[in-house]
Amino acid sequence: MSSRENILREVLKNQPADTALPVIDISITTTHEEWIGALKIRLDILHVTVHEVGDYSAIKTILQQEAITQERTVTTIAELGDVSTYIDSIKEDAHSLEDVDLAIIPAHFGVAENGAMWVTDSLIQYWYCLSLRSNWQWL
């Protein structure tokens, strides 16, 4: 008998009687504006710089100031290709991103309660360049 069958047989024999899953009900009554405020406070605690912008040109202005101190910047946002090197994250060899100083990437959404960003492979294939960063800015 394989280990798989042995393990499953032992687990089935020893698992206790079924208990029900809870119905998770955490009502959220906070308004959108309150969440934005909460997010800013959370990011401030985490030493993350926040910029509120209306369009890409405002982002470019910030990036042009930032880029002065950065040697190599890359972005996966085509609209920012004139202020940073646009890379197609699917085609780019991950190893070539070793010396990136600033990466500008989009996120699906941010979480007000903990300041996290939700980023997927479709937005940036090689997460590892995120992991090399220690300076975060929210736009």
Added chain:
Amino acid sequence: MHSKITNHADAAIDFNLDEDRVDWHDRTLWFIREKRDLASHAIPEWEQLREYASQIKNNVLSNLSQYLQEFEEKAKANGVIVHWAADAAEHNKIVHDILKKHNIDRMVKSKSMLTEECGLNEHLEANGIEVIDTDLGERIVQLAKEPPSHIVLPCIHKKKEEIGELFHQYLGTEKGASDPKYLTAAAREHLRETFLTRRAALTGVNFAIAETGEFVVSTNEGNADMGAHLADVHIACMGIEKILPKQHHLGVFLRLLARSATGQPITTYSSHFKIPQPHQEVHIVFVDNGRSVHLGKEDFRNSLKCIRCAACMNTCPVYRRSGGHSYHNAVAGPIGSILTPNFDMRANKDLPFASTLCGSCSNVCPVKIDIHDQLYKWRQVLMKEGLGPVTKNTSMKMMGWVLSKPALYDISGKAARWVLKHTPFVVSNKMNPWYKQREMPAPPEESFKEWYKKNRG
């Protein structure tokens, strides 16, 4: 500094030889406990979350065989290769075989207590495979040739000066340097090169979701991501109890985990792995190693709910003052003391006694494991099995005999009071551990019985 002693009390004496280290270790962990309190109090529904987490985990244990099969089916459909290991030896062989197949002799590994439990590093190194631990704390203890002393903060027992010396020796940093920023930067540079050149990466698994076949790895340094995304082969090893039924259950645990562990709102990286990247192989190794037998122990199965946050360690007055190595196992502290006797009762018979039974561990546990109750139950099992400390066994029997004879009890009480008053050196000496580092109160003039007769009789 690392003790090879396999008895908690003796190893704790060893740790306590350096009083400054004990004080700093104690204060640092208590600081983290206080951060945990602040973080948890900021969530109004914190207790509700703990209750949900406990109920979800209870459901997992009661349907584990089904969830494991469901996860396997979904993971395979996602393109992941699934392995099953009955014990540590089989787990180590599976990992080794995968590396051999790809002709790989160097691997990066992010933090995984399971691989510590299985002795994977030692096994691979004995077979000519170099393993670099990429979690900074793990790398430090690896360079020091020590096991981790804490599941979240593996080198918490080390002073920054000791780390500076290690880095000077192995990474070529300036001699005498102990600035944490300088040392961290040096480690980062050293590990960066490692990430870029290794073709295989091994990670642990914090949560595996049966509904989708994905798994989640939580780290603060992003080292799991760097390793896994740059490697041709990603091996993820998990204990069979790490399953969650549905994706929407994950939020409950992610909200609890980091707050309980370090007081952070969430770990810096919560990485979800589901479908392998093109040209990458992803393997998942399910490991039993005694867990299925443990599941059958009604009084003790609850400890399989553990999510390895270490809140019970940070709050434990015994752990804080005895250090993680004194528990002589990969998982130390209160949770280690109730997990390890399930796997080897004889080798870990000392651990359930390494507690004051104050209950603080149970109070902070995010999944409501009755840790201090289980410690007490283990003591009863061990004493019945004749595995209790000999001195305790003998003294308890003597005490039981005296307490069962009221006249003898009265005489013994009087004799003890007389000895304490007139010849205190008989008990107050180096042979009696009760007098170590503490002064005992003056003996009472009379027993409670005598006082009661006089005043209320």
